[in-house]
Amino acid sequence: MPHDESILGLNDYKIKDICRNGRKIVIHARYTGHVSCPHCRSTRLRKKDKFIRELRHETWGRRHCYIHLESLKLCCLGCGKYFNQRFPGIQPRRRSTEAFRHEVFKSHFDGICRKTLATNKCIGAATVERWFHDFMKRRESEMSSEPCPEELGLDEHFFSKKKGFATTFCDLKNHKVYDVTLGRSEASLEAYLKRLRGKDNVRVVCIDLSTTYRSITRKHFPYAKIVADxxxxxxxxxxxxxxxxxxxxxxxxxxxxxxxxxxxxxxxxxxxxxxxxxxxxxxxxxxxxxxxxxxxxxxxxxxxxxxxxxxxxxxxxxxxxxxxxxxxxxxxxxxxxxxxxxxxxxxxxxxxFTKNNGITEGFHNKMEVISRRAFGFRNFENYRLRVRVMCS
Ligand SMILES: [Zn+2]
Known part of the structure; x- marks a missing residue:
């Protein structure tokens, strides 16, 4: 059994057979773990049907790997609902395992472009983008609850010809980007700053010699000391x-x-x-x-x-x-x-104060790389998502 786990990278699965067909490897497997109703957690279940679920799995060297998994259609005797068997490491209705989706995400994150990755893995370019976006969203949701950092660096950078400049909020203490938002004038930042949480936490704000940022800081970060860059x-x-x-x-x-x-x-x-x-x-x-x-x-x-x-x-x-x-x-x-x-x-x-906005300027370099790699962004939210995840 441990062999099966190390081959598949998934727990509680038993491999029945492995066959090779050119560049393709097919693993026939069965789930041996505990099964319960996803609605009421009851284990009193009745089998109604049996079918094979075909799933794309992590690549073996240069060969594409598929799992043919025995699945059941079940009826719960507790709540009377019908459902297809659920498996750990595989999301319902997906035709690939989480491990494979993560592999594609990681490759794209590390810089392999969407088209090359799609050709190598024999999947659609839109699929790469969709999976990448899903994983980025997941990572961002883990960090969205953080309040304002204690030491904040404020600076502007160019986003696009159409939408103009954006403002970076940089966490100088932990060396990461806290957020980016469109606009650099007081009026365009007003709405964003009003709904920003934990503004009282901010003790130091580092800015270049911009009067706009100075008045914004005085208004919205009442306990912060302003430091010139x-x-x-x-x-x-x-x-x-x-x-x-x-x-x-x-x-x-x-x-x-x-x-x-x-x-x-x-x-x-x-x-x-x-x-x-x-x-x-x-x-x-x-x-x-x-x-x-x-x-x-x-x-x-x-x-x-x-x-x-x-x-x-x-x-x-x-x-x-x-x-x-x-x-x-x-x-x-x-x-x-x-x-x-x-x-x-x-x-x-x-x-x-020892810190300065050099950290923020450094992140601006990184953001430019992110923007260049995607050949520019039309949608600011997509850009923001990447910056928040990649610059932290
Ligand atoms: Zn149930």
Whole structure:
């Protein structure tokens, strides 16, 4: 008996015969387990008819495997209902075992395309898609009851030309996507956020410098601290700094080598590169002052894991820098000063917190792969289902 179990991968079945017909293997089997009425669980049953159920089973190497299973039509003496015998590992009315359906799901999940899989297994392409969808739904229903995560990353990403952008809700603590929803404006997210459960759980929300997401967070996540994303803050500083450089020295700012050195962090420069930049800056003293200031500002912004006491010192320094920027006389830098000024609380929170939206951006890469593999999605719900299951 244990041999039968290891051959079939199913418990309580007895193999009567195995025959081979070309690429096809047929196993004649019988169920030896306990049978009861599916309606009232009674075991007082009367046999009414006998028939053979033909089922597709897990592939043996390169050969397709079928089970011819002896089945009974039964009448329950308890409740008087008629029914066909039920089997563990096989769902009623299906013409394949759960093991085979799972095999197809797993292959498609691992990246074998629908058409190739359908040809290899001799089934329809629509069947592959339908089974895949069934298993995805099953997995999603297991996770749909989870409340909002404690640390949330919010970011937008492009979905399709027709439907526009979507917003990602990322669980930064457990490194997974909590949900995705269509829209990135306050009005389009309102309905979704209203019915979101466990919003009071959220302690930290990490966002890029988007005012929409800030106002959404303030409104819907009352106990959450907003943290600015470090990458976006540094990028903003670099953007305004380079724009100022372009107005001061339009010719040199077109030199790609110098441009690359200007936007680089100090620690990523080789000694010869540092020397080259030093020579340029010595010829342009005005630029040197601005460059030194930018470096000081970036060093300040890159601090992390600070204590409350240290953060207080740092914020005083940041406010000083912001005031300097506001009164420096360069339009671009004044604009930067105003933006940093309106985000000072969120930037200060950044020093206390180590995580950033890099995790969310990473998932955006993965989502793009999911979308590309399916040659784009028309139905957002299908996309959401895949993202939720595959990015968790
Ligand atoms: Zn019954």
């Amino acid at each position: 470090r990458f976006h803050v540094i990028r903003l500083v670099n953007h305004h700094f380079l724009a100022t450089w372009r107005t001061l020295d339009p010719i040199a700012s077109k030199n790609r080598g110098l441009l690359s050195l200007m936007r680089r962090h100090e620690e990523n420069m080789r000694p010869d590169q540092r020397e080259r930049l030093g020579l340029y800056l010595k010829e342009h003293p005005e630029m040197e002052i601005i460059y030194e200031f930018k470096q000081r500002l970036c060093r300040l912004l890159l601090k992390k894991m600070c204590t409350v006491k240290k953060s207080r010192i740092l914020i005083r320094q940041l406010l000083k820098y912001i005031n300097e920027l506001k009164s420096c006389g360069f339009a671009q830098l004044e604009k930067l000063g105003r933006t940093l000024g309106s985000w000072d609380q969120e930037i200060a929170a950044m020093w206390r």
